[in-house]
Amino acid sequence: MGLLTSLTQRFSNIELSSLITNSIVAVILIVIGLFFGWLIKVILKDLIKKAELEKTTKTSFINLFITVVRWSVYLLFISLALDQLGIPELTRWLSNVLVTIPAIVGALILLGIGFGVSVYLGDVIEESRVLHWKTLSTIVFYFVNYIFVIFALRTALIYLDIETLNWITIIFTAVVAATMALWHLIKKK
Numbered sequence: 443m444g445l446l447t448s449l450t451q452r453f454s455n456i457e458l459s460s461l462i463t464n465s466i467v468a469v470i471l472i473v474i475g476l477f478f479g480w481l482i483k484v485i486l487k488d489l490i491k492k493a494e495l496e497k498t499t500k501t502s503f504i505n506l507f508i509t510v511v512r513w514s515v516y517l518l519f520i521s522l523a524l525d526q527l528g529i530p531e532l533t534r535w536l537s538n539v540l541v542t543i544p545a546i547v548g549a550l551i552l553l554g555i556g557f558g559v560s561v562y563l564g565d566v567i568e569e570s571r572v573l574h575w576k577t578l579s580t581i582v583f584y585f586v587n588y589i590f591v592i593f594a595l596r597t598a599l600i601y602l603d604i605e606t607l608n609w610i611t612i613i614f615t616a617v618v619a620a621t622m623a624l625w626h627l628i629k630k631k
Contacts, residue, residue, distance in 0.1 A: 468523035475519020479512045486511060510547050517544070538601050549598035556590020588618065 486508050490496070495504060517540045524533040560583045567579040595614065596607055 464527050468526045471519050471523040471526060475516055475523075478519070479515040482515055483508055483512045506547070506551075510544060514544060517541075541601050542598075545600045546598050549594035552590055552594040552597060556587050556594070559590070560584075560586035584622075 490504055490508075520540060521533070521537060524536055527533070563586060564579040564583045567575050567582060572578065592611055592614070595610065599607060599610065602610075
């Protein structure tokens with residue numbers, strides 16, 4: 443059953459007074475959510491300023507963190523408002539849409555962490571000067587990045603079922619392996 447059909451059937455069975463009351467409560471919940479999101483942003487900025495995190499962390503990362511926390515609060519209250527409306531089809535659909543935003547931000551953070559870890563490990567291997575350190579450093583760099591890309595992919599696509607995620611992982615792995623093999627063949631010629 444489509445979303446539009448389901449909504450039409452649902453609204454035809456609801457009394458007007460109940461719909462108006464639930465809508466007013468939903469709007470109030472959204473306004474409260476906006477206030478709490480703003481309040482948490484102000485508190486976090488104050489705490490970050492007092493902790494002097496700007497000295498050790500980039501401002502853009504701090505702003506990203508504050509934005510993720512603020513939007514998490516917004517999404518919580520939007521979800522509560524949708525539950526108040528009593529339309530499970532709309533709530534389910536919008537929840538899937540709204541989960542995507544923090545999932546993508548989390549995936550991007552994972553990619554950044556993975557890149558940092560792989561560069562660090564590459565430097566450690568380079569400093570050790572073990573036999574074939576360049577090859578080992580390259581393998582570790584690509585391996586760690588691959589692992590974090592898989593975790594980031596799974597995080598970004600959190601709303602999908604496990605079987606679909608496994609198939610996407612397998613296909614992604616095959617594409618990456620084929621691309622790297624082709625790249626090495628072209629590079630040798």
